[in-house]
Amino acid sequence: MTSFKGTREAYAAALMDMADEHPNIMVISPDSLKAMRAVAFGEKYPERYVECGIAEQGAVDTAAGLASAGMIPFVGSYAGFLTMRGGEQMRTFVGYTNLNVKFIGVNAGILGGEREGVTHQFYEDLAIVSSYPNFTIFTPADAAQCYHAVQKAVEIDGPVYIRAGSGREPVVYDVDAPFAESGITVWKEYGDDAVLFSSGFVLDRVLAAAELLKEKGVNVTVADINILYGKDPSEILKVMAKSSCLFTVEDHNINGGLGSYISRLACENKPAWVTRIALTDYAESGPAKELADAYGFSPEAIAEKVVSTLKK
Amino acid sequence: MENEKLQQIAKKLRFEAVRMVYEGKDGHPGPALSIADIVATLYFDVMNIDPKNPEWEDRDRFILSKGHSCPIYYAALNERGYFEPKVEHFNLRQLGSMFQGHPSMHATPGVDMTSGSLGNGIAIGAGMAFAAKALKKDYYTYVICGDGELQEGVCWEGINTARGRNLDNLIVFVDRNGWQSYKSVEFTVGQNNVADRFRAFGWHVQEIDGHNIAAIKDAVAAAKAEKNLPSCIVCDCVKGKGLSFMEHNNAWHKGVPTDEQFAIAEKELGGK
Numbered sequence: 059m060t061s062f063k064g065t066r067e068a069y070a071a072a073l074m075d076m077a078d079e080h081p082n083i084m085v086i087s088p089d090s091l092k093a094m095r096a097v098a099f100g101e102k103y104p105e106r107y108v109e110c111g112i113a114e115q116g117a118v119d120t121a122a123g124l125a126s127a128g129m130i131p132f133v134g135s136y137a138g139f140l141t142m143r144g145g146e147q148m149r150t151f152v153g154y155t156n157l158n159v160k161f162i163g164v165n166a167g168i169l170g171g172e173r174e175g176v177t178h179q180f181y182e183d184l185a186i187v188s189s190y191p192n193f194t195i196f197t198p199a200d201a202a203q204c205y206h207a208v209q210k211a212v213e214i215d216g217p218v219y220i221r222a223g224s225g226r227e228p229v230v231y232d233v234d235a236p237f238a239e240s241g242i243t244v245w246k247e248y249g250d251d252a253v254l255f256s257s258g259f260v261l262d263r264v265l266a267a268a269e270l271l272k273e274k275g276v277n278v279t280v281a282d283i284n285i286l287y288g289k290d291p292s293e294i295l296k297v298m299a300k301s302s303c304l305f306t307v308e309d310h311n312i313n314g315g316l317g318s319y320i321s322r323l324a325c326e327n328k329p330a331w332v333t334r335i336a337l338t339d340y341a342e343s344g345p346a347k348e349l350a351d352a353y354g355f356s357p358e359a360i361a362e363k364v365v366s367t368l369k370k
Numbered sequence: 371m372e373n374e375k376l377q378q379i380a381k382k383l384r385f386e387a388v389r390m391v392y393e394g395k396d397g398h399p400g401p402a403l404s405i406a407d408i409v410a411t412l413y414f415d416v417m418n419i420d421p422k423n424p425e426w427e428d429r430d431r432f433i434l435s436k437g438h439s440c441p442i443y444y445a446a447l448n449e450r451g452y453f454e455p456k457v458e459h460f461n462l463r464q465l466g467s468m469f470q471g472h473p474s475m476h477a478t479p480g481v482d483m484t485s486g487s488l489g490n491g492i493a494i495g496a497g498m499a500f501a502a503k504a505l506k507k508d509y510y511t512y513v514i515c516g517d518g519e520l521q522e523g524v525c526w527e528g529i530n531t532a533r534g535r536n537l538d539n540l541i542v543f544v545d546r547n548g549w550q551s552y553k554s555v556e557f558t559v560g561q562n563n564v565a566d567r568f569r570a571f572g573w574h575v576q577e578i579d580g581h582n583i584a585a586i587k588d589a590v591a592a593a594k595a596e597k598n599l600p601s602c603i604v605c606d607c608v609k610g611k612g613l614s615f616m617e618h619n620n621a622w623h624k625g626v627p628t629d630e631q632f633a634i635a636e637k638e639l640g641g642k
Contacts, residue, residue: 084504105503105504106504108497108500108531108535109531109534109535110493110527110530110531110534111527111530111531111534113524113527113530113531115490115493115523115524115527116493116496116524116527116528116530116531117493117527117531119490119493119494119496119497119524119527119528120493120494120496120497120500120528120531121497122483122494122497123483123493123494123495123496123497123498123499123500123501123511124497124498124500124501124504125497126431126475126482126483126494126497126498126501127427127431127497127498127501127502127505128427128501128505129501129504129505131497146487147490147524150484150487150490151483151484151487151490151494154474154484155475155476155483155484156476
């Protein structure tokens, strides 16, 4: 496998690589074929590409109809256009019906939406989808992980939502590293002063924060959570047990994503201090890196939050 | 099946729908009666189905997009033999019942698609129809939606998709009874020109009397003869059709007959 320019390219590559083995895989496009980098799929498999036009609700419905007849439709578009505008269709005609439709939400988070501005940045998608029973939620941390997540999604019989970006995702994982079925990958084990949970494209920043903390004598564990609200959180619970000070870092609203998930696990299993580093407001346009820094995701800001919290 | 026999079945379904609402003490009888003749013709004449094998992959598909009309749907499935044993009391909308307030594909055998959130049936039907093309199957997908329902924007998304993808295996019936929850469709949107709208979107369009069995059959045949275009059959219907106190009375959009009214239904619809 070669490397990918970003998560969307990885998505398209995964589909192409699986297309012959899985003839029921289809691409449903609310005029997103180009944005999803899936033009080659549409050209090679025209009978497996459904263009629905700029119409997310109808695209999700059409995917539901296809899935009811045994197809495996992938609907890719901007995360919020799917989960908000097409949200009712995702809930009622894919979640409630438990149909085998796969969703790829791009431009997720400020790192995904960056220059486009608030209308095209989506940091609410996970909160929405996590309240739809039957959905499996994947949050790959980089492009290669997205490739594996798309492949993993096909193995699941039922709705899957995969969170993707816009090409600003830094490479963290080895390109061949599998998409962890346990929902967690431990990256650093410097110590038990705190556990830092990351989800999505901020992983490199959390890892950098761990290095800064180590220099300050604060030794933490860093883990990437790639499946949210999964059926078996046992491996996550084991890592949570390492410290009573837990931190979550996610490019998403503070409600409904990783922070809510870890808080719930802590409440239900082993009480701990959970500090959530996430978005609390709408963002704005800007270069991805500068934007992420400005909204609290710089390694320095993450490290500072950990230090100040541990002092309390 | 002979038209006269289908008319008798439609009458029976009407009674069963009213009985279902009367016994369950909740539901939408007026919209159900409106489409009784279409549903009877589809399930007892037109559709290629096997009630003993409701998941048969080559079956014709049906979506009741105006899902609140489901009492007539449940009655048709029951009469057609989808349930073993045949259902005597539907327990419509009751806890634990297989007959949900709106159709659920996993609750009720024979229901091809969950519905009830208005507007979605055409786009879902487009997906089913496209799947038939992709799988090289010759099944048809039938959708019934309401004229008020067409106010939902997503209807027109599905209408675009079906036209854009040349889904000539998708046949949509519009129950043009002229009413919606509060007032008339005309009051709501100024005009109820369903046929003009579908024509403007490039569909093959027919306009018929939705209570004329022969016309329904002929329209389906004409729709099937049309190649490349999806078909819309605009059916002029009477809300509450067949029951004197319900016909043209929009108060029966949702409502439960009293004991006295149910006695009238038994008399007029041959329940007794």
